[in-house]
Amino acid sequence: MSDETLLARFAKGDDAALAELAGRYESSLIGLAAGLLDGRLDLAHDAVQESWMRVIKYAKSFEGRSSFRTWMYRIVINRCKDLRDRRAKEPLADESPPKIDESPLRLVAEHALQQDVRAAIGLLPPATRLLLLLCYHQGLTHTQAAQVLDIPLGTLKSRLAAALAQLRESLRDKETDHDTNAHTP
Amino acid sequence: MNASNLHPDAIEQALADLSKPVQASADASVALWHAALRASRASATPPRRSVFTREIRLPQLATIAACLLLFLLASAIILPSLGKARSSARVATSAQVASDGLVMERTSPMQLKMMEGRPPPASTAPVSSPAIDLSPAQSPSLTPAPARQVVHKAAIDLRVTDVRGTFAKITLLPNEATGEYIETSSLTGEEPNIAASLTLRVAASRLSETLNALRTLGTVISESATGQDITDTVMDLEARLRNEERIEREVLALLDKRADSPLSEVLTVRTQLNDIRARIEAIKAQRERAGRMVALATIVINLRSQAQPLPVAEDSGIADYFIKSVSDAWQTSLRTLSDTAAFLIRTFLGGLVWWLLLGLLALGLWRLIRRLVRAQSREAAPTE
Numbered sequence: 001m002s003d004e005t006l007l008a009r010f011a012k013g014d015d016a017a018l019a020e021l022a023g024r025y026e027s028s029l030i031g032l033a034a035g036l037l038d039g040r041l042d043l044a045h046d047a048v049q050e051s052w053m054r055v056i057k058y059a060k061s062f063e064g065r066s067s068f069r070t071w072m073y074r075i076v077i078n079r080c081k082d083l084r085d086r087r088a089k090e091p092l093a094d095e096s097p098p099k100i101d102e103s104p105l106r107l108v109a110e111h112a113l114q115q116d117v118r119a120a121i122g123l124l125p126p127a128t129r130l131l132l133l134l135c136y137h138q139g140l141t142h143t144q145a146a147q148v149l150d151i152p153l154g155t156l157k158s159r160l161a162a163a164l165a166q167l168r169e170s171l172r173d174k175e176t177d178h179d180t181n182a183h184t185p
Numbered sequence: 186m187n188a189s190n191l192h193p194d195a196i197e198q199a200l201a202d203l204s205k206p207v208q209a210s211a212d213a214s215v216a217l218w219h220a221a222l223r224a225s226r227a228s229a230t231p232p233r234r235s236v237f238t239r240e241i242r243l244p245q246l247a248t249i250a251a252c253l254l255l256f257l258l259a260s261a262i263i264l265p266s267l268g269k270a271r272s273s274a275r276v277a278t279s280a281q282v283a284s285d286g287l288v289m290e291r292t293s294p295m296q297l298k299m300m301e302g303r304p305p306p307a308s309t310a311p312v313s314s315p316a317i318d319l320s321p322a323q324s325p326s327l328t329p330a331p332a333r334q335v336v337h338k339a340a341i342d343l344r345v346t347d348v349r350g351t352f353a354k355i356t357l358l359p360n361e362a363t364g365e366y367i368e369t370s371s372l373t374g375e376e377p378n379i380a381a382s383l384t385l386r387v388a389a390s391r392l393s394e395t396l397n398a399l400r401t402l403g404t405v406i407s408e409s410a411t412g413q414d415i416t417d418t419v420m421d422l423e424a425r426l427r428n429e430e431r432i433e434r435e436v437l438a439l440l441d442k443r444a445d446s447p448l449s450e451v452l453t454v455r456t457q458l459n460d461i462r463a464r465i466e467a468i469k470a471q472r473e474r475a476g477r478m479v480a481l482a483t484i485v486i487n488l489r490s491q492a493q494p495l496p497v498a499e500d501s502g503i504a505d506y507f508i509k510s511v512s513d514a515w516q517t518s519l520r521t522l523s524d525t526a527a528f529l530i531r532t533f534l535g536g537l538v539w540w541l542l543l544g545l546l547a548l549g550l551w552r553l554i555r556r557l558v559r560a561q562s563r564e565a566a567p568t569e
């Protein structure tokens with residue numbers, strides 16, 4: 001059964017349809033949200049939950065101009081942007097969320113490159129970061145990522161090449177710094 | 186990190202790992218979608234259809250209404266009162282002028298002298314300022330119509346057969362008994378290149394009559410007439426005079442009350458009194474000068490012999506024409522610039538209060554709209 005059919009069924013009152021949609025997308029969406037929110041799983045959960053609330057609220061007004069997947073990803077991306085903006089205005093003084101990359105378990109588990117990539121990608125402009133994460137997100141093809149970003153596929157590919165070059169450059173600089181520091185007595 | 190880590194595949198894998206799926210919870214009761222569903226149903230409200238019905242609440246509506254009401258009240262109260270104040274100032278000035286015997290055309294010292302023993306005929310009433318004469322017989326009720334004070338000037342160029350004879354005739358035109366006189370006169374050259382020039386000051390009411398008489402003396406080459414309205418100047422002088430006189434009375438009263446004050450203080454007050462009186466005299470002199478200008482029109486007459494050829498403009502070349510055109514354009518552009526600057530200053534300073542009010546209103550509206558837009562962006566249905 002297609003996503004759109006499930007959404008229509010949910011709009012008519014079938015909660016099981018929503019559960020089915022969640023089963024298809026929720027884990028992917030949390031992963032993407034975590035990537036967009038610097039690995040903050042707590043914020044990723046908030047973003048995805050708020051996104052579901054919007055899906056629930058506007059399910060009846062969904063007109064099918066795009067696929068459900070595109071719509072859902074756009075909602076999650078916008079929620080993540082809102083959360084980042086909100087957090088930028090309200091510093092997290094009292095919150096002590098478990099950051100994935102600060103967790104001892106993850107530090108042990110994660111490869112060094114992944115940490116470097118996470119650090120390097122955090123320095124990129126938000127649009128570039130979003131492009132990279134979407135393009136390498138397991139739930140999306142490049143065509144679907146282009147639809148989510150509402151840009152032509154060719155544009156996405158050229159921007160992706162540029163973004164990757166930027167990321168590699170950043171990583172290479174980091175590596176050079178690393179080697180220099182290692183050789184310094 | 187070593188060089189092998191920078192292999193494209195490794196980077197892409199690391200990128201994919203950054204957003205790899207994360208299981209929220211296998212338990213449906215704690216799954217995010219389930220929590221969202223419960224939260225949505227708990228706070229279920231009917232969808233609002235309009236941004237305005239959704240966001241503008243009672244306090245905001247009351248604020249907007251209060252702003253609009255304030256603006257309308259200000260417009261309704263201030264504008265008419267300004268107009269009324271202006272009108273009443275004019276009426277008061279006219280009435281004051283009439284009651285105090287300060288009508289320019291009739292009571293300036295020079296005019297008193299010229300009118301002495303000879304009541305003006307009905308036809309000699311000032312034609313230039315019909316509302317000036319506010320005698321009860323002619324104007325039983327005061328009207329807000331401003332008493333116009335107009336300075337008339339005219340110029341006429343004549344070609345005559347006998348310059349000397351015409352010159353003599355013209356010198357007889359002013360009626361000295363009514364204060365008219367010849368301001369300047371000159372007769373230059375020899376026949377046939379003789380030319381004459383005169384400046385007559387005749388009663389404003391006789392300007393038309395005098396010009397008609399002049400036209401019969403020869404061939405009119407050119408003629409022009411101007412009227413300069415100095416009502417505002419006169420009203421300003423009157424107001425300043427009343428103010429200075431009131432200050433003088435107050436200072437005198439102060440001097441009377443403090444007769445036993447120290448000498449130095451008395452001297453200071455007297456010095457100020459002297460200054461006030463000097464200002465009063467200066468204003469009275471200006472007022473009388475303005476009265477003379479209004480009462481007597483100026484006619485500049487140029488006489489030229491019929492035999493004398495008219496000056497012919499030199500046949501200038503294209504260079505002269507170009508220079509003249511550029512000069513004219515320069516002058517015109519400067520005048521336009523001046524007019525524009527004056528307009529801007531008048532608009533900005535004259536409407537300063539309204540600009541401020543409008544600015545505040547615009548600021549309030551802008552903030553409201555910004556709040557609405559933010560709320561809309563938060564609440565609007567996500568784009569598909």
